[in-house]
């Protein structure tokens with residue numbers, strides 16, 4: 001099977017590295033617009049094969065979409081990342097045109113492709129990819145909730161001194177500093193509600209730290225994060241390629257589910273060879289529903305910007 005990763009920058013190269021190490025696909029194409037950049041990253045990654053022991057092949061190309069032909073899955077990471085003090089939403093003006101043209105090129109060469117969108121503002125870029133490509137909704141997946149949920153588990157594990165693998169916790173809503181909703185009331189430590197162990201203040205602190213997880217790293221590093229984003233993107237691709245039926249939160253097109261329609265927003269879904277196969281119903285409290293609706297309103301406002309900048 002062939003998988004394409006567009007954008008050989010921090011997140012794209014890390015995604016490809018994770019895919020190759022675990023031999024998720026036999027053939028990986030890494031594509032970037034910068035001359036020679038993807039070729040260099042692919043060669044560097046290939047030179048770890050003798051050390052790590054994998055057989056998967058990775059090839060870097062400069063904007064040559066013919067090489068991506070027949071891809072089963074593509075991950076789009078092309079575009080600019082934010083700098084300290086910026087929001088993800090501020091990237092829309094640059095990234096919308098990049099994402100739109102990348103989607104068009106991918107679909108031209110691989111009409112049956114499943115696309116995972118990573119570029120920010122991710123929910124709006126996912127909506128743009130769906131609307132501009134006309135692909136079936138199940139073949140466009142926004143990656144944000146998988147990462148945010150991993151960060152939520154990290155914060156919980158630090159406070160509980162627990163293994164992250166023993167934690168069950170998800171983040172729904174938008175992939176934004178103020179729009180994501182870590183569902184602390186639903187979080188468990190191997191089936192035991194985390195509220196058993198944490199005070200209300202501790203829970204609020206974990207939720208807040210999770211929401212600004214990306215901004216915190218951007219302030220520390222000077223650009224946005226890539227290790228966990230790359231691992232999360234690769235996990236989504238792996239669930240598609242290996243038909244794993246994993247339950248992740250991802251930004252998918254809602255048609256009445258969770259009370260919202262004509263919007264891409266993070267909800268629990270099953271991911272398998274069909275892309276996002278189905279939405280998993282989840283009962284929300286009144287407070288959680290209010291937050292979800294507020295998140296939808298903020299994302300819808302960003303989606304409306306697509307028309308103002310003539311991207312849709």
Ligand SMILES: NC(=O)C1=CN([C@@H]2O[C@H](COP(=O)(O)OP(=O)(O)OC[C@H]3O[C@@H](n4cnc5c(N)ncnc54)[C@H](O)[C@@H]3O)[C@@H](O)[C@H]2O)C=CC1
Pocket residue numbers: 006007008009010011012031032033034037077078079080081082088091095098102117118119120122143144147175223224225226229
């Ligand atoms: N959804 C999520 O959870 C996350 C999203 N992101 C987003 O992912 C994007 C990439 O972040 P980084 O990898 O850190 O940035 P980066 O700057 O390291 O890499 C971006 C790459 O895209 C390439 N590129 C630009 N235009 C292109 C085009 N038209 N075709 C092909 N390649 C093109 C650039 O040459 C560059 O190599 C950003 O928008 C960032 O905000 C980052 C982390 C998590």
Ligand SMILES: O=C([O-])CC(=O)C(=O)O
Pocket residue numbers: 081082088120147213214215218224225229
């Ligand atoms: O924070 C950012 O801008 C990049 C991103 O989406 C994340 O790491 O969650």
